[in-house]
Amino acid sequence: MRVLFTVWPATAHLYPIVPLAWALQSAGHDVRIAAHPAMAPVITSVGLTAVPLGDPAAVPQPRAANRPLSAEAEQRLDRLTERLGLDADGRYAWGAFRRFMIPCLRDFHPADASPSDPMPAVDELVAHARSWRPHLIVWDPCWPSAAVAARVSGAAHARLLWGLDYFAWAGETLAARGAAPGENPLVEAVRPVAERYGVDVDDELLYGQWTVDPIPAPMRLPTRVRTVPLRWVPFTGTGPLPDWLRTPPERPRVALSLGVSVRKFFKDGADRVEALLDAVSGLDADVVATLDADQLDGLPPLPGNVRTVDYVPLNQLLPTTSAIIHHGGIGTFAAAAAFGVPQLVNDEESEFVVVDDHGTHSTFRERHMDAPPTSAYVRRRGAGLSLDRHTQSTGEMRERISRVLREDSFRAGAAGIHDDLLATPSPHDLVPVLERLTARHAARGTEQ
Numbered sequence: 001m002r003v004l005f006t007v008w009p010a011t012a013h014l015y016p017i018v019p020l021a022w023a024l025q026s027a028g029h030d031v032r033i034a035a036h037p038a039m040a041p042v043i044t045s046v047g048l049t050a051v052p053l054g055d056p057a058a059v060p061q062p063r064a065a066n067r068p069l070s071a072e073a074e075q076r077l078d079r080l081t082e083r084l085g086l087d088a089d090g091r092y093a094w095g096a097f098r099r100f101m102i103p104c105l106r107d108f109h110p111a112d113a114s115p116s117d118p119m120p121a122v123d124e125l126v127a128h129a130r131s132w133r134p135h136l137i138v139w140d141p142c143w144p145s146a147a148v149a150a151r152v153s154g155a156a157h158a159r160l161l162w163g164l165d166y167f168a169w170a171g172e173t174l175a176a177r178g179a180a181p182g183e184n185p186l187v188e189a190v191r192p193v194a195e196r197y198g199v200d201v202d203d204e205l206l207y208g209q210w211t212v213d214p215i216p217a218p219m220r221l222p223t224r225v226r227t228v229p230l231r232w233v234p235f236t237g238t239g240p241l242p243d244w245l246r247t248p249p250e251r252p253r254v255a256l257s258l259g260v261s262v263r264k265f266f267k268d269g270a271d272r273v274e275a276l277l278d279a280v281s282g283l284d285a286d287v288v289a290t291l292d293a294d295q296l297d298g299l300p301p302l303p304g305n306v307r308t309v310d311y312v313p314l315n316q317l318l319p320t321t322s323a324i325i326h327h328g329g330i331g332t333f334a335a336a337a338a339f340g341v342p343q344l345v346n347d348e349e350s351e352f353v354v355v356d357d358h359g360t361h362s363t364f365r366e367r368h369m370d371a372p373p374t375s376a377y378v379r380r381r382g383a384g385l386s387l388d389r390h391t392q393s394t395g396e397m398r399e400r401i402s403r404v405l406r407e408d409s410f411r412a413g414a415a416g417i418h419d420d421l422l423a424t425p426s427p428h429d430l431v432p433v434l435e436r437l438t439a440r441h442a443a444r445g446t447e448q
Contacts, residue, residue: 001135001438002030004051004155006125008104008142009036009062011237012260012331016162016214017138018046019233023427024434032132034125034146036062045238053124060121062107065100068354068362073111077102077185084177093221094173096369097166099352102185104142109189115196122148122193129153136438138212141167144186145193147205152197154443158228158434159208161215163330164373168207169221209441212430215330216337216420219377228433231424234335236314244307245316249286252322252405256280256289257314258346259329261368266350274299275389276325276346277306279397285405288317315339323404325387328371333378340418342410343384344401345375348391382413 003024007013014035025031025048033043034051036059043050053059069077077098086094108121122145129137129149137157139146144167150157167186174184181187186206194201211225214232256276262269273295280287281303289308296308314332318324318339325344326332336343348371351363378384385400392400404410425433 001435002132003032003136003138003434004129004132004134005031005033005160006137006139006143006146006149007033007035007039008064008107008140009039010064010260011042012329013140013142013162014039014042015235015237016232016331017160018048018235020138020160020212020230020427020430021048023431026428027431029431032134034128036121046235051128053121053128055120058120059124060107063103063355064107065103066353066355067103067106068356069103069106070111080174080179080183083179084173086173090173092372093164093166093169095366096164097170097185099364099366100369101142101166101170105144105185105189108143109145109193111188113192115192117192119145119193119196125149126152126197129155135442136434139208141165144190144206147208148190148193148197148199151199151205156438156441157208158210158212158437160212160230163370164215164219164221165211165213165223165225166221168211168223168225171203171206172223210437214334216377216417216424218380219373228430228437229424230430231421231426232334232338233427234315234318234331234338236331236335237311239311239313239316241316242309242312245312245320249320252285253320254280254283254285254287254401254405255314255317255321255324255341256287256291256326257324257332258291258295258327259332259368261329262327262350266352269295269350270298272346272348272350272389275394275397276387277303278394279387279401280306280325281398283398283401283405285322288312288321290317323384323401323410325401328368328374330370330374333370333374337383337414337417337421340411340414342404342414343374343378344404345371345378345384345386346388347371347375347386348388378413378417381417382409383417384410384414 021031032049032051037052037056040050040052126149134155137150137155138160207225211227213227214230287306291308292310314335323342324336328345349365352366354362375386
């Protein structure tokens with residue numbers, strides 16, 4: 001069968017789908033990845049076929065949460081938030097949806113769009129689906145117009161999550177509290193595209209005919225969507241294996257990774273880096289910190305036990321590590337879980353930078369979107385601890401890192417999470433499931 005993936009243009013959205021795309025391709029299926037033209041080189045570099053969506057000069061440039069909502073939109077959301085009356089867990093989930101998911105939607109589904117407005121990337125996707133006629137479209141939750149492309153081309157379609165399902169949770173929460181359908185930001189984003197192509201907006205269009213979910217079940221937000229579990233197989237890029245990773249370390253190795261988002265969007269990232277480097281200074285461990293030149297600029301001399309590298313794939317680094325310190329990103333959490341590595345999650349508020357269309361900078365205080373659920377899950381499973389420079393001294397953070405290195409219980413907890421992953425269907429296992437679901441849900445058979 002022909003399978004078309006769509007991804008929001010970032011490696012954090014592409015890499016989670018690569019193992020499943022490889023599994024389908026290895027099983028003899030024809031696989032393509034539709035994305036922003038800027039993503040074509042990285043897609044092809046991992047052995048997959050890229051379908052660039054439009055002229056690079058014409059399609060929108062992704063900015064995600066770096067793009068502010070209008071003052072009017074913020075006021076509407078303020079009123080809606082007050083009406084929802086959420087508890088602490090609900091406020092966190094709604095805040096993540098509001099601060100991070102809605103701006104992602106807006107990159108390619110502008111606010112207040114009309115069906116007659118130009119939609120270069122969306123139109124390219126629909127045109128390719130009509131021409132190629134995939135049997136299955138697997139789409140990124142931040143690219144919901146892919147469901148419209150599936151409807152008009154007769155393909156079965158499913159979402160593939162790369163994080164918690166804030167979209168379905170928010171929609172169900174809004175409906176349960178009496179909000180009108182049009183008050184759902186996802187409906188507001190999709191409706192102009194649906195009307196443009198004569199498609200009805202319903203739950204299937206918004207959330208897929210089913211959802212492929214690689215998040216451990218205890219971490220998921222409560223929703224009623226039909227899910228197909230998938231083991232998160234870590235893929236974090238390619239590159240030659242460095243010489244220093246070819247032999248086991250002589251003493252415990254600690255990885256320090258803060259992700260691309262901390263590099264790009266958090267104003268006080270340098271303070272965070274300095275605090276973590278201070279915490280690992282003097283440990284009887286070798287620390288490998290994936291930090292670039294901008295993150296290191298202006299910092300004091302590095303501790304003697306710290307090696308910095310701009311980038312190394314985690315699937316190369318983690319097999320030799322005894323623990324990892326990270327920003328709480330789902331991808332980093334899942335990579336550590338896959339290798340049974342204890343984790344120290346840096347779960348703290350920081351200044352997130354927003355830049356409007358005129359270049360004006362503003363900030364809001366926020367935790368990394370994924371850090372609260374990953375930190376809570378890691379601690380609940382006994383697989384690690386959290387770090388927060390705002391509430392813990394340097395000595396307290398250093399002691400937490402030392403505990404994770406020396407206490408066997410954390411390795412046992414990490415091994416338990418690893419065992420849970422092994423009990424979840426692999427990408428290879430999922431191929432026949434997707435074949436059956438596609439045959440059942442496509443508007444035409446899979447005989448073509």
